[in-house]
Amino acid sequence: MKAAVDFDPTGSTSIAIADTQMRIGEIAIVGPGLESNRKFVKAVCDEVILETEQLVFGRLRINEQLVLHLYGLRLLSNQLNPSWDLLSKKLLGYIVLFNWNHNEALAAVKPFVDELSDRYRIPMVVAAAVQNTNDALPERLLNVEFDLAKNAQFTFCNLTEPASIKNVLAALVNQVIESYY
Amino acid sequence: MERKRILIATKIPQQIQDLRAALLANGYEVKVVDNGFVALQLSRDFRPHLILAEVELPKIDGHHLYREIKAQSATQHIPFFLLSKHRSVEERVHSMNLGVDDYINIPFDVNELLLRFEIVLKEIARFESTAASVSKGFAGKLSDMNVLEVLQTLHIAKKSAIIKIQNDDREGLIFFKDGEFIDASLEQLDAPSALFRMITWAEGTFRVELRAVDQPRIVQNATEEIIQKGLLFKDRWEQLSRMLPPLPAPVKIGANLEKQKFTEEEKEILSHITADARLIDLVERSRFNDLKALQIAAGLFTRGALVEKPAAEVQENGKPVNGRSNHHHANLANLIVNFLEQKVGSPNNGHAERRRSERRRMERRMRGRRWSDLSAQQNRVYLNQSELLMIREKLLEKRSQEEDDNFGMLY
Numbered sequence: 001m002k003a004a005v006d007f008d009p010t011g012s013t014s015i016a017i018a019d020t021q022m023r024i025g026e027i028a029i030v031g032p033g034l035e036s037n038r039k040f041v042k043a044v045c046d047e048v049i050l051e052t053e054q055l056v057f058g059r060l061r062i063n064e065q066l067v068l069h070l071y072g073l074r075l076l077s078n079q080l081n082p083s084w085d086l087l088s089k090k091l092l093g094y095i096v097l098f099n100w101n102h103n104e105a106l107a108a109v110k111p112f113v114d115e116l117s118d119r120y121r122i123p124m125v126v127a128a129a130v131q132n133t134n135d136a137l138p139e140r141l142l143n144v145e146f147d148l149a150k151n152a153q154f155t156f157c158n159l160t161e162p163a164s165i166k167n168v169l170a171a172l173v174n175q176v177i178e179s180y181y
Numbered sequence: 182m183e184r185k186r187i188l189i190a191t192k193i194p195q196q197i198q199d200l201r202a203a204l205l206a207n208g209y210e211v212k213v214v215d216n217g218f219v220a221l222q223l224s225r226d227f228r229p230h231l232i233l234a235e236v237e238l239p240k241i242d243g244h245h246l247y248r249e250i251k252a253q254s255a256t257q258h259i260p261f262f263l264l265s266k267h268r269s270v271e272e273r274v275h276s277m278n279l280g281v282d283d284y285i286n287i288p289f290d291v292n293e294l295l296l297r298f299e300i301v302l303k304e305i306a307r308f309e310s311t312a313a314s315v316s317k318g319f320a321g322k323l324s325d326m327n328v329l330e331v332l333q334t335l336h337i338a339k340k341s342a343i344i345k346i347q348n349d350d351r352e353g354l355i356f357f358k359d360g361e362f363i364d365a366s367l368e369q370l371d372a373p374s375a376l377f378r379m380i381t382w383a384e385g386t387f388r389v390e391l392r393a394v395d396q397p398r399i400v401q402n403a404t405e406e407i408i409q410k411g412l413l414f415k416d417r418w419e420q421l422s423r424m425l426p427p428l429p430a431p432v433k434i435g436a437n438l439e440k441q442k443f444t445e446e447e448k449e450i451l452s453h454i455t456a457d458a459r460l461i462d463l464v465e466r467s468r469f470n471d472l473k474a475l476q477i478a479a480g481l482f483t484r485g486a487l488v489e490k491p492a493a494e495v496q497e498n499g500k501p502v503n504g505r506s507n508h509h510h511a512n513l514a515n516l517i518v519n520f521l522e523q524k525v526g527s528p529n530n531g532h533a534e535r536r537r538s539e540r541r542r543m544e545r546r547m548r549g550r551r552w553s554d555l556s557a558q559q560n561r562v563y564l565n566q567s568e569l570l571m572i573r574e575k576l577l578e579k580r581s582q583e584e585d586d587n588f589g590m591l592y
Contacts, residue, residue: 022483024424025564025572026513050514054521057514062575066568071517083520090423090513092564170576177569 025068026090027172030075030116031097032108036129037072039159040097044166045070060169068169077112080119093123093172100128100156117152123175127157127168185302186210188229190220190238190246191264196287197233203291204298217241221249224256230305231298233285236265236276247279260301264289318342320388328355328380329411331387336360336404341394348385355379356396362407363398372399378471380411381418414472421475423513425482428461431490441486450477451486463487 029037038056042048045058060068075084094116098109106128113126155171158164187209191197194213204211212227214220218240224232232250236243243263250256260282265272276284283297326334328346332355335342339360346353353367353375367375400407422428434454443451446469453466460478467474481487564572 022424023564023568025569050518052518052521055514055517057517062572066564066571068572069513071514073517073521079520087513087516087520166576170573173569173573173576176564177566177573180566 023066025066025092025173027068027070027093027095027169028075028088028091029070029072029095029097032074032076032105032112033097033099034072034074036097036099036159037074040095040129040157040165040168041070041072043159043162044169075112077115080115085119088120088122091122092176093125094120095168095172096124096126097129097157098126100130113152123172123179124152125168125172125175126152126154128154129159130156131158131160184208184210185230186212186227187298188220188223188227188232189213190217190232190234190243191215192235192238199291200289200294203295207295209298215239217243217246220246224250224259225253229259230302231260231262233262233264235287236263236267236272244276244279247281251280258305260305262297318389318391320386323348323382323385323387326387327415328376328382328387329408329415331389332357332362332404332408332411335389336362336408340391342389342391343394345388345390346379346382346385347387348379348382353379356394358394358396358398360404361398362400362404363394364396364400374470376407377411377414378465380415381471418472418475421472421479425475425479426460426489428464429459432458432460432463432487433490435485435488441484443486446473446477447481447486450474450481454487460489 029040031037034054038051041056041058045060047061048056048058050057054073056072058070058072060070062068096109096113096116098105100106109126113124117124153171153175155168156164157168185208187204189197189201189211191213192215194215197213201211201213212223212229214223217234217238220232220234220238221241223229234243234246238246241249243265247261247263250259250261262283262285263276263281264285264287265276266287267273273284282301285294285297323346331344335344335357337360340357341359342357344355344357346355351367354365355362355376356364362376365372365376365379367378370378426432432454434451449469450463450467453463455462463478464471464474467477469477478487
């Protein structure tokens, strides 16, 4: 049996969490190409914790108390259902990755980006994977075509360069900061 | 009080004279007809509460009469007893297979038949009473509408109601009067603790009974304030929970405890460890409020003073637990794996179809809700601003360093 408590059981928990817990930011890397998503996660993570045919889950340590968890998976429009909604609640945001060199990829990914954006309204970065970021078209042209929502940003990414991938992650973190703080 | 009406169809009315007399003596209204056709007409006009019909009837026999009555929405609810002189098992089985409520042999014992009538009619009255009470409220699963959403609904609608919340074998009550939360009860807990524990229940059911509430107001805080605190509480509860093994997971003391120093609060939590203790037990048995207890437990997990019991040990005890995670931080990964496995599923079997059907049903229901509102409410940033800035700085710092390195290699 418990003793009576006052009506403020929320206490000062957040400080205690920071002191005693590893703090985690969870990010999903989604898009039509699972292999690209895999490359993204593996290229940047210190440790790949889980890899299956459908998912790669890696950890990127920021410091002693902070860590990023990256989930690379193939997610399609028809999978956005209440089950995924619950999972989505746990995420800092999405990175939607697609292959810039596939002509059909941009058209294929657009409805998905729209749906994801409408449905979750959480920070999102749409990243076009290219061989060389210098070959990419100016971003302003792409933003017109994509007509991205406020919670989404477009960028390019070279999957062979960890720095380029971190740039995408940093863009997402920026989005998070701008959205919530 | 309305008298119960009994319709009897028999080709030889004299054989049920005693029954008719007994029914009238017991306050029933009785009509006796000698053919199936008239019985069918009276089933609508007389609106009987129960029909007793002989199998062998002129014009429409008992079996056909039963089918006709059950085929019409106005009469299909009426309990139907068949009466027959045939004592063959085949005839009885055939009649019962049709779905009749009872099969009576002639001759019969009047008192026994009266008793059977009473039992059926009471059962129907009880069912109707339950249905009526449910119709003055609503019910559902906590996975579809959580406790706080129920409270918000009643508060906005300014309703008086008693809400029953069930989770496994536990049941709690929440009392609302004119849209204000006034009391809650669950086991031995005081009202605030009872409410907040129920807020932590993600699974279970709720039943809202809209009715006048005479309960005195135990909780004086404004309902808006309670709901706000509830939201904050739930948020922090979920935040902590996702860093821990599942709450029903069995736990045990970790190794090398002698090297560690514990606060009095930590000792209190550890004192509740038993051979079959689960994480949720430590939280609920402690003298602290649930959130504080979970927070202390989280600290103990981080230090390794408290660990999840390995699956092998649990199974040895004969108490396997579902949804266990060996890696504390892999909870979301496990959820995603489960999610993906459901999607690629296997063969198109009945179970898979049921799952798809359930998903479609949920989606239809959710479509009616405003996604933007839900998202705004549900998406939480679990990291604070300084932590996010730290992450960004680290990402950019490494990038700059790598760019410098590349620059160095070129020159």
